Amino acid sequence: xxxxxxxxxxxxxxxxxxxxxxxxxxxxxxxxxxxxxxxxxxxxxxxxxxxxxxxxxxxxxxxxxxxxxxxxxxxxxxxxxxxxxxxxxxxxxxxxxxxxxxxxxxx
Amino acid sequence: xxxxxxxxxxxxxxxxxxxxxxxxxxxxxxxxxxxxxxxxxxxxxxxxxxxxxxxxxxxxxxxxxxxxxxxxxxxxxxxxxxxxxxxxxxxxxxxxxxxxxxxxxxxxxxxxxxxxxxxxx
Numbered sequence: 001x002x003x004x005x006x007x008x009x010x011x012x013x014x015x016x017x018x019x020x021x022x023x024x025x026x027x028x029x030x031x032x033x034x035x036x037x038x039x040x041x042x043x044x045x046x047x048x049x050x051x052x053x054x055x056x057x058x059x060x061x062x063x064x065x066x067x068x069x070x071x072x073x074x075x076x077x078x079x080x081x082x083x084x085x086x087x088x089x090x091x092x093x094x095x096x097x098x099x100x101x102x103x104x105x106x107x
Numbered sequence: 108x109x110x111x112x113x114x115x116x117x118x119x120x121x122x123x124x125x126x127x128x129x130x131x132x133x134x135x136x137x138x139x140x141x142x143x144x145x146x147x148x149x150x151x152x153x154x155x156x157x158x159x160x161x162x163x164x165x166x167x168x169x170x171x172x173x174x175x176x177x178x179x180x181x182x183x184x185x186x187x188x189x190x191x192x193x194x195x196x197x198x199x200x201x202x203x204x205x206x207x208x209x210x211x212x213x214x215x216x217x218x219x220x221x222x223x224x225x226x227x228x
Binding site for chain 1: 155170
């Protein structure tokens with residue numbers, strides 16, 4: 001199985017801050033890397049596909065980068081509605097696997 | 108807009124079989140680029156992929172669930188289903204049905220709202 005390691009597991013930030021979350025794959029996954037946002041009691045919401053392509057309707061303050069084994073999700077200016085848990089996920093190999101999540105909390 | 112909705116019992120006894128159905132609306136289940144998946148999330152934990160079924164009936168399951176999974180598709184009802192046998196308390200989780208889009212990046216692009224299944228006597 002391809003292991004996905006996210007860091008940090010949690011962070012505290014203020015509205016307006018720039019936030020970066022990293023995700024590392026245990027092997028080369030090219031760009032088959034996707035990002036999701038989950039709020040308490042809700043299903044995950046798909047944000048970014050193919051490492052850096054923004055899903056239609058997702059705010060431009062979200063961006064993704066990386067290829068191979070190292071990837072990042074950046075929120076350029078954190079908004080109140082962005083406080084949530086973020087997951088990376090690889091679709092290169094079966095089984096599909098997820099990172100452990102990064103909880104973004106209010107400072 | 109594609110929507111998915113899970114249905115099934117919220118309480119299952121240990122050793123019995125968990126059965127869930129996902130109804131897809133706003134799109135056909137027999138699209139070429141779509142694999143219909145189940146994902147679960149243990150309380151307060153991360154996400155675990157259970158498996159997928161293609162409209163033709165082709166399946167692929169997570170080996171970690173050790174042969175306890177059966178998935179099926181019913182194109183006449185635009186539904187797909189999950190059966191998980193010999194359940195234990197470790198199978199207590201929120202179960203999501205999800206569309207896996209086999210295009211660029213292959214994202215899990217549409218999710219059901221999730222249904223909590225508790226395994227308890």
